[in-house]
Amino acid sequence: MEAIEMIKERRSVRKFKDGAVDRETMTDIIDVARWAPSWANTQIARYTLVDSPDVIKQLATEGVKGFSYNMKTLENATGVCVLSHVKGKSGRLDPEKFDMEFANPEVWESFDAGIACQTFCLAAHAKGVGTTIFGVIDKDTIPKLLNLPEEETVSALIVYGRPDETPNPTPRMDTNEILRFV
Numbered sequence: 001m002e003a004i005e006m007i008k009e010r011r012s013v014r015k016f017k018d019g020a021v022d023r024e025t026m027t028d029i030i031d032v033a034r035w036a037p038s039w040a041n042t043q044i045a046r047y048t049l050v051d052s053p054d055v056i057k058q059l060a061t062e063g064v065k066g067f068s069y070n071m072k073t074l075e076n077a078t079g080v081c082v083l084s085h086v087k088g089k090s091g092r093l094d095p096e097k098f099d100m101e102f103a104n105p106e107v108w109e110s111f112d113a114g115i116a117c118q119t120f121c122l123a124a125h126a127k128g129v130g131t132t133i134f135g136v137i138d139k140d141t142i143p144k145l146l147n148l149p150e151e152e153t154v155s156a157l158i159v160y161g162r163p164d165e166t167p168n169p170t171p172r173m174d175t176n177e178i179l180r181f182v
C-alpha cells in the first residue's frame, strides 16, 4: 500500500469480525512499529497485546472509567494493544555530557508514545487490521490488571481486529487553515 494512500485512508474502526488476529500478524505489525522515531532513540514504547476474551472483558469493565462508548467498542473487540512507555528516559539527555536544563520531559515521553501509536495504527492498517485509539482509559487500574512493569506508564489503549465496517471519512480542516509559510 502506498504511504500517502495509507495515511489518508486509515480510519478508526470500532466494529470487528469474530476471531482474534493471529499472533504472527500482530508480531509483524510490532516489527514495523518499532521503527518509529523517538527522543534520542530512547525507544520507550512497549506493546502489550491482549487477545484473551476474558481480559478484554475486564478492560471493558475496569479499564475505561465506565465510558459507555468505549465499553461498547470493547464488547465486540478481539484484541487490545495496551501501549505503555518506560518513564524517565525521554525528554532529557545525559547530564554528564550535556549541561542543560530540560523542562517537562514527560511531554516528550507522551510525544514519543504518540508517534509509536500512529506508527502501530498505520502498520496495522497496511496489514488489514483496523484500530481505534482510546484516550479515555484508567491509567491506574490497567497496569494492575496486566501486571505491567513498575517502570512503565500506560499511554493509550488501541483496540484492534479485522474490520467489520468501512467508516466514512471523518472531516478535516482545509490545508490553508492549518498551513502557514514564512
Ligand SMILES: Cc1cc2nc3c(=O)[nH]c(=O)nc-3n(C[C@H](O)[C@H](O)[C@H](O)COP(=O)(O)O)c2cc1C
Pocket (backbone or CB within 6 Å): 010, 011, 012, 013, 069, 070, 073, 132, 133, 134, 135, 136, 137, 167, 170
Ligand atoms: C489521543 C486520541 C484519543 C482518542 N480517544 C478515543 C476514545 O477514547 N474513544 C474512541 O472511540 N475514539 C477515540 N479516538 C479516536 C478519534 O475520535 C478519531 O481518531 C477521530 O475522530 C478521527 O477519526 P479517524 O481516526 O477515523 O480519522 C482518539 C484518538 C486520539 C488520537
